[in-house]
Each structure stands twice: as C-alpha cells, then as structure tokens.
Amino acid sequence: MTIRTVTVELGARSYDVHIGPGARHRLAGVLAAIGARRVAVVSARPPELVPETGLPTHVMAARDGEPDKTLAQVERLCREFAGFGLTRSDAVVSVGGGTTTDTVGLAAALYHRGVAVVHLPTTLLAQVDASVGGKTAVNLPEGKNLVGAYWQPSAVLCDTDFLATLPAREWVNGYGEIARCHFIGAGDLRGLEVVEQIAASVGLKASVVAADERDGGLRHILNxxxxxxxxxxxxxxxxxxxxxxxxxxxxxxxxxxxxxxxxxxxxxxxxxxxxxxxxxxxxxxxxxxxxxxxxxxxxxxxxxxxxxxxxxxxxxxxxxxxxxxxxxxxxxxxxxxxxxxxxxxxx
Incomplete structure (x- = not known):
C-alpha cells in the first residue's frame, strides 16, 4: 500500500505526516533533512521496533500510560537529555502511544527552550490524533493536560505496521477519536481501510490546526x-x-x-x-x-x-x-x- 502524506501547513514550521506500512523507515531521511547531528530516542516499544536513525543515538526507555504522563517524567527525560549532551542542534524522537508523544513532546519543547522532535506513534489513538497538531501536555491531580506547551514536530511517521500487535481494546480505544471526527467534518469513515481512516482524521486536524494553531477559536471543535x-x-x-x-x-x-x-x-x-x-x-x-x-x-x-x-x-x-x-x-x-x-x- 502506498504511504499517504498529509501536510500540516504552518508556513516555515510546516511538516508532513506520513501514514502507511513501513513509514517509520523514513526516520533517517527526516533527521538528515532537519540537520540533526545526534538524536535521543524515547521509546515505549522494544528496541527491535526502533528504526535506524543514521546518527549517534541514545535510546531511553519509556512506558505508555497516564501514570507516567507527569512533570516528574518530563524532568527525568530532560535530565537524561542533558546527560547525553543533547543540544539545540540535535533532535528527540518519540516511539509509543499518545501519552508518550505528549510527554516527550513537552520535554522537547522545554529542553534548551525547544529542540526538534519527530513522533513515531505506535497506537491507533496516537496516529489518528495525539501525535499531530503540536499540543504537548502532562496531567496534574486536578485535571488532564493542565501543564503543556505548543511545540510542532518536524515530522510524524504513522507506521501502520505498528498496529498489527495491538490488542482489541487498543483498536477500540483509537476508534473513539475516529468516531468523533464523524461530527466535526471528516464525514463517515466507517468501513474504510485503516490507512484511509487515519489519513482522513489527520487531514481534518491538519486543516483545523493550520487555521487556528493555538486554540483561539476553530480548534475547539477538535475537543x-x-x-x-x-x-x-x-x-x-x-x-x-x-x-x-x-x-x-x-x-x-x-x-x-x-x-x-x-x-x-x-x-x-x-x-x-x-x-x-x-x-x-x-x-x-x-x-x-x-x-x-x-x-x-x-x-x-x-x-x-x-x-x-x-x-x-x-x-x-x-x-x-x-x-x-x-x-x-x-x-x-x-x-x-x-x-x-x-x-x-x-x-
């Protein structure tokens, strides 16, 4: 199946979302294009699922799930970035579900006041929504996503091969975001191939984010x-x-x-x-x-x-x-x- 590409149009900060089987293998090319010299990969998946970066790489273990979507985890990541000697000329890569892309995205936004980040979302939920749009955040006991920043990725690689190992509940979990797209402009996505469902959902979000990056009005519909x-x-x-x-x-x-x-x-x-x-x-x-x-x-x-x-x-x-x-x-x-x-x- 051909990989679909959706562009999030944000002027000089525009980026592509690549969707389809094998998309993660575009990582080395993406990192070369942004001029990264070294990379820190934060992965909630086994090492064999992390693609080659083509650069000196430091791999850090993460864990998907709301319990780790905290400021404490952001501090842990930033301190390990510092220990590796990561600079603003380098890049961070997230590999995991939506909680991982959110947490790693916030760490990248804060470290050295912003270092390039590339997301490799590995769940349907993350590929459909969480990894795209530049919202990064962690939770407080008082509420969801109350501490965060807008930090657009340099690229998002939605490799649908990652989805092959998802348990049934994680598929249904992702469909929650696809179902809500039905009512905010994506049309009826029922019965389509998953690549088409993801591309339509991402395309809708890309158009909304391009028009209202920082939630001034239209972007509210995504909620x-x-x-x-x-x-x-x-x-x-x-x-x-x-x-x-x-x-x-x-x-x-x-x-x-x-x-x-x-x-x-x-x-x-x-x-x-x-x-x-x-x-x-x-x-x-x-x-x-x-x-x-x-x-x-x-x-x-x-x-x-x-x-x-x-x-x-x-x-x-x-x-x-x-x-x-x-x-x-x-x-x-x-x-x-x-x-x-x-x-x-x-x-």
Missing part, C-alpha cells in the same frame, strides 16, 4: 466529546481509556445538544449509532457520579470564562459544531441522568 471524556478518565482513575471516554463523551455531547434544542432527535440518535458502530460503549460507567463529573468539567481547560451557573462544551448545532459557554448546570445534570449506564470490564 468534541472531550469535556465529559476527560472527566470520565479522571473520576474512574483512568479505568476508562481516552478513546473509550471520548466515545461516551461524544454520545453525551449529542444528547446535551438535543436537550438544549440545538439538534433534532435524528441527529442525537446518529451520535449513539456512530459510536456504537465502532465497538465503543455508549453509556456512562456504573457508579458514575454527576457531582464528581461536573466538578471536573468545570476545571476543563477550554472553560476560560466559566460562571458559577454554567459550564462550557463543544456542541453540535444548526450552524455546525461550536464552543458553547454558560450551559446551565441543570441541563448538564438532566443530560447525564438520561444517559444509559454500562458495566465496563477491563479487557
């Missing part, structure tokens, strides 16, 4: 389903993975928009049908507490002007998806109460 999704991750202690939580959040966004009269019943039902078609759960986990969810949603990083009477969501409507502020809390509670419940069993 569709994420307000409740992030709250579910935190309140379940990350028992729900990111894409699973975003799937539920997407269903909720449709129900809330319907409750507010922004969309009709057919569009509400479409949210549940699309999410379910990817094998994702569509209900809140048993035991989900509305008070706890609302408390976390109030701290969501999109809520820059929250009043005590309302919350902020990205919602569908007659003019399409947009950021909606001051959604009344009683409406949020009513939509949560109307959500089906589901027993989530770790796989």
């Amino acid at each position: 569709y389903g994420h307000t409740l999704g992030h709250a579910l991750e935190l309140t379940t202690g990350f028992a729900l993975r990111h894409g699973e939580a975003v799937g539920v959040g997407t269903v909720f966004a449709g129900r809330l928009a319907g409750h507010l009269g922004r969309i009709g019943p057919d569009r509400v039902a479409e949210h549940e049908a699309v999410v379910a078609s990817y094998g994702l759960q569509t209900g809140l986990p048993d035991g989900a507490d509305a008070d706890a969810l609302i408390a976390v949603m109030r701290s969501d990083k999109k809520a820059t002007s929250v009043s005590k009477s309302g919350l902020t969501f990205v919602l569908d409507g007659p003019g399409g998806v947009e950021l909606v502020r001051d959604v009344p809390e009683p409406a949020v509670r009513a939509a949560l109460a109307a959500m089906p419940r589901a027993a989530y069993q770790p796989q």
Whole structure:
C-alpha cells in the first residue's frame, strides 16, 4: 500500500505526516533533512521496533500510560537529555502511544527552550490524533493536560505496521477519536481501510490546526466529546481509556445538544449509532457520579470564562459544531441522568 502524506501547513514550521506500512523507515531521511547531528530516542516499544536513525543515538526507555504522563517524567527525560549532551542542534524522537508523544513532546519543547522532535506513534489513538497538531501536555491531580506547551514536530511517521500487535481494546480505544471526527467534518469513515481512516482524521486536524494553531477559536471543535471524556478518565482513575471516554463523551455531547434544542432527535440518535458502530460503549460507567463529573468539567481547560451557573462544551448545532459557554448546570445534570449506564470490564 502506498504511504499517504498529509501536510500540516504552518508556513516555515510546516511538516508532513506520513501514514502507511513501513513509514517509520523514513526516520533517517527526516533527521538528515532537519540537520540533526545526534538524536535521543524515547521509546515505549522494544528496541527491535526502533528504526535506524543514521546518527549517534541514545535510546531511553519509556512506558505508555497516564501514570507516567507527569512533570516528574518530563524532568527525568530532560535530565537524561542533558546527560547525553543533547543540544539545540540535535533532535528527540518519540516511539509509543499518545501519552508518550505528549510527554516527550513537552520535554522537547522545554529542553534548551525547544529542540526538534519527530513522533513515531505506535497506537491507533496516537496516529489518528495525539501525535499531530503540536499540543504537548502532562496531567496534574486536578485535571488532564493542565501543564503543556505548543511545540510542532518536524515530522510524524504513522507506521501502520505498528498496529498489527495491538490488542482489541487498543483498536477500540483509537476508534473513539475516529468516531468523533464523524461530527466535526471528516464525514463517515466507517468501513474504510485503516490507512484511509487515519489519513482522513489527520487531514481534518491538519486543516483545523493550520487555521487556528493555538486554540483561539476553530480548534475547539477538535475537543468534541472531550469535556465529559476527560472527566470520565479522571473520576474512574483512568479505568476508562481516552478513546473509550471520548466515545461516551461524544454520545453525551449529542444528547446535551438535543436537550438544549440545538439538534433534532435524528441527529442525537446518529451520535449513539456512530459510536456504537465502532465497538465503543455508549453509556456512562456504573457508579458514575454527576457531582464528581461536573466538578471536573468545570476545571476543563477550554472553560476560560466559566460562571458559577454554567459550564462550557463543544456542541453540535444548526450552524455546525461550536464552543458553547454558560450551559446551565441543570441541563448538564438532566443530560447525564438520561444517559444509559454500562458495566465496563477491563479487557
């Protein structure tokens, strides 16, 4: 299969996202093109899956997962960069899932006030969304992605060969982000080959990032389903993975928009049908507490002007998806109460 290339157009900081089998083997050429002299590779995958860099290389072990998406890990990486003698003329490469690309991206953004980074995302979730767009962040106990920076990569290599070893749950996890793309402009991606699903999702994100790199307006649509999704991750202690939580959040966004009269019943039902078609759960986990969810949603990083009477969501409507502020809390509670419940069993 031919490798697909999507360009994120950002002027002098534009870069390519290469998608398809064997894409990781373009790494040496990418590093040569950016003029790197040495490279630190931070990998959550076995050494044999790390491609040749063509440069003096220091390989550092990482571990995917929210528990390691912390400022402590960023410090560990930066100190090891320093021990290796990494300079601003060198580069950093991440190999792993979305938590790894986020954490390594932030370390690269901070070290020497910014060193080139190339991402090799190895999960469907990371290839579809997390590795593209330049948002890097780690978590605090108070919320998801509260400490971060915008730092665009020099390239992203989405090698679909990496996906062959993913367990079923990780495939479904990635489909959570693909499902939400259905409602923000990517069209119906159901039934397409995975390379086409990834390319369409990345192409949509690239166009949005090119128009609004730093979340001044349009880029908010990429957070569709994420307000409740992030709250579910935190309140379940990350028992729900990111894409699973975003799937539920997407269903909720449709129900809330319907409750507010922004969309009709057919569009509400479409949210549940699309999410379910990817094998994702569509209900809140048993035991989900509305008070706890609302408390976390109030701290969501999109809520820059929250009043005590309302919350902020990205919602569908007659003019399409947009950021909606001051959604009344009683409406949020009513939509949560109307959500089906589901027993989530770790796989």
